[in-house]
Amino acid sequence: MALAYTRRLNKELAEIHAGTPVGINLVNADTFEKWLFTVEVMGTSEYEGEKFLLMFRFDNAYPISAPAVQFVVDDTHKAPVHPHVYSNGHICASILGREGWSPVLTVIAICITIQSMLASCKKKEQPSDNDRYVPRAPENPKKARFHYHGTCWRSAA
Amino acid sequence: MQLPSGSQTPGQATSSEPENASRPSVVVNENTDISLLTQAQLYDLNQNLLEDAVPNIPLIGPLSSISTLRAEYEEGSRSFVNQVDYLASQGYLSVRRARGDGDCFYRSLAFAFIEYLLNSPQTNVAVALATSLLESTIPMLEDAGFQKLVFEDFYEVLLSLIQQIVVPEPGGTTLTSETLLEAFQSPEVSNSVVVYLRLVASAQIRNDPEEYSPFLFHPELGEPMGTREFCEHFVEAVGKEADHVQMTALTRALKLNLNVAYLDGRSSTGKVDFVEFRDPDSQLENGSPITLLYRPGHYDILDKRTAEAL
Numbered sequence: 001m002a003l004a005y006t007r008r009l010n011k012e013l014a015e016i017h018a019g020t021p022v023g024i025n026l027v028n029a030d031t032f033e034k035w036l037f038t039v040e041v042m043g044t045s046e047y048e049g050e051k052f053l054l055m056f057r058f059d060n061a062y063p064i065s066a067p068a069v070q071f072v073v074d075d076t077h078k079a080p081v082h083p084h085v086y087s088n089g090h091i092c093a094s095i096l097g098r099e100g101w102s103p104v105l106t107v108i109a110i111c112i113t114i115q116s117m118l119a120s121c122k123k124k125e126q127p128s129d130n131d132r133y134v135p136r137a138p139e140n141p142k143k144a145r146f147h148y149h150g151t152c153w154r155s156a157a
Numbered sequence: 158m159q160l161p162s163g164s165q166t167p168g169q170a171t172s173s174e175p176e177n178a179s180r181p182s183v184v185v186n187e188n189t190d191i192s193l194l195t196q197a198q199l200y201d202l203n204q205n206l207l208e209d210a211v212p213n214i215p216l217i218g219p220l221s222s223i224s225t226l227r228a229e230y231e232e233g234s235r236s237f238v239n240q241v242d243y244l245a246s247q248g249y250l251s252v253r254r255a256r257g258d259g260d261c262f263y264r265s266l267a268f269a270f271i272e273y274l275l276n277s278p279q280t281n282v283a284v285a286l287a288t289s290l291l292e293s294t295i296p297m298l299e300d301a302g303f304q305k306l307v308f309e310d311f312y313e314v315l316l317s318l319i320q321q322i323v324v325p326e327p328g329g330t331t332l333t334s335e336t337l338l339e340a341f342q343s344p345e346v347s348n349s350v351v352v353y354l355r356l357v358a359s360a361q362i363r364n365d366p367e368e369y370s371p372f373l374f375h376p377e378l379g380e381p382m383g384t385r386e387f388c389e390h391f392v393e394a395v396g397k398e399a400d401h402v403q404m405t406a407l408t409r410a411l412k413l414n415l416n417v418a419y420l421d422g423r424s425s426t427g428k429v430d431f432v433e434f435r436d437p438d439s440q441l442e443n444g445s446p447i448t449l450l451y452r453p454g455h456y457d458i459l460d461k462r463t464a465e466a467l
Contacts, residue, residue, distance in 0.1 A: 064349075
């Protein structure tokens with residue numbers, strides 16, 4: 001019982017090993033704490049030729065509550081420039097918050113949602129409050145409060 | 158963690174020096190001088206407070222006398238007190254509280270349902286019927302488009318709890334009132350059951366859009382919503398309170414009879430209206446339906462027994 005979340009992740013992993021959607025590839029799932037995927041947008045888009053590294057962090061509340069999901073930003077990886085993606089890699093997407101998360105979503109379902117969020121981007125620009133949010137952002141994006149009203153607003157709380 | 162009120166928005170300005178996005182989290186105790194924290198630390202602190210906003214009461218509590226409910230209103234509303242007295246006069250001597258976390262309807266219903274099976278005069282029959290009913294929800298969820306992978310763990314938690322009424326756990330005992338309460342107070346078991354009931358309610362709505370779509374409205378905006386969007390945001394999402402539609406869907410899917418006592422303080426005579434959810438195929442006798450107590454925004458369980466009688 002104690003490790004129900006690893007049981008679920010094991011099942012998801014078996015599916016992932018059987019095949020992932022085009023443009024989404026598993027990089028590392030050696031532990032049940034952290035998984036890494038590369039995400040690319042296929043076809044014509046603002047992000048042609050770019051490849052991003054997406055990090056999932058899990059705890060034993062998964063899948064009742066969402067995993068912590070963000071783009072990796074380091075010497076070799078950058079976050080996509082997108083109105084819902086902060087330059088520290090944090091993502092403002094309703095499915096990752098309490099409002100939109102549901103336990104029927106899976107890691108791959110999140111990858112697909114983020115891939116299509118990028119694919120549908122018309123103009124590469126940072127969230128308007130990027131400079132305000134990033135210096136104060138909690139290390140774990142799940143600890144941040146986002147509001148979702150079409151555009152991205154960080155909570156004033 | 159206790160903070161003096163108002164400490165979330167200190168009047169004193171603090172410098173906001175540039176910081177890295179990653180930094181160690183602040184440890185705050187009663188000796189911490191809030192005014193020495195940086196903006197970023199205060200921000201984190203506030204976020205932690207938000208996380209802890211739900212009061213620390215059990216997910217499902219023990220049976221307590223209805224007089225504890227009355228006491229909540231004795232200083233305030235006479236009409237609520239009259240309604241509590243009315244419930245007592247109808248034989249509802251006890252209340253079992255659920256945590257107000259938005260899952261209280263599902264959690265209360267699940268607890269009351271399993272307790273009903275546990276106390277049924279023929280538990281073997283009751284458990285067998287409940288098991289076959291529960292099995293019938295699997296194709297229902299699959300028809301609604303849910304992958305087995307995402308729901309089978311939750312299903313197994315609920316099924317094994319019900320099975321445990323008649324079949325002892327390996328190396329353990331059969332379910333008792335005490336172990337049922339313990340199970341429902343453990344977040345992992347309790348939340349798994351809540352999620353499964355949410356998915357059953359959602360599947361019922363998704364599989365019969367003609368029946369339900371005229372009743373799907375955004376709970377705050379009042380605007381009509383599409384079936385899928387409604388189910389994703391207001392049925393499947395954890396922490397979203399159930400309204401009439403979800404209650405109808407769930408009681409139909411589980412073939413349950415349910416009474417909900419509306420304690421709204423509006424009655425001049427003190428009478429309490431009971432909203433009845435009835436399923437023609439219900440296996441629960443009409444005389445002993447599950448009864449929940451509704452107060453605006455919250456559900457608890459009503460019981461005719463006293464804690465001493467358990």
